[in-house]
Amino acid sequence: MALDHLKAFLVLMQNDPDLKDAVLASSTADDVARIAADRGYEFAGDELLRFSGQKVGRVTVSKRETPGEYN
Template sequence: MALDQLKAFLVLMQSDPALKDAVLASSTADDVAKIAVGLGYEFAGDELLRFSGQKVGRVTVSKRQPPGEYS
């Protein structure tokens, strides 16, 4: 199940500073999903976006607005 994979990836991210840095440097949710796939986790960027606002351990998923966009 993708949600379980996503949660497991977020737990791993808490204990791996290099992974956390790579995720924070990512431009899109799809980029984060590609990092996860490379580590054996299966979820899509849109699943990550739907998880926005939720928390797993010390990680809260939040959608960043790209520079230049106005709300």
């Protein structure tokens, strides 16, 4: 079920510029999961991270590497 929600959220994101901006401004995968939860999509940040490298529609999930200390 979570994978279905994740894929549906990614499809929604590709058609909503404001949502895309919010996701891209997020610091962590958990932040993205919270944004999704606010819109009724349930998945965990670690599920999103495991989905890294995969593509849904025009969206490719990629893990952002943060060098140095995490703020």
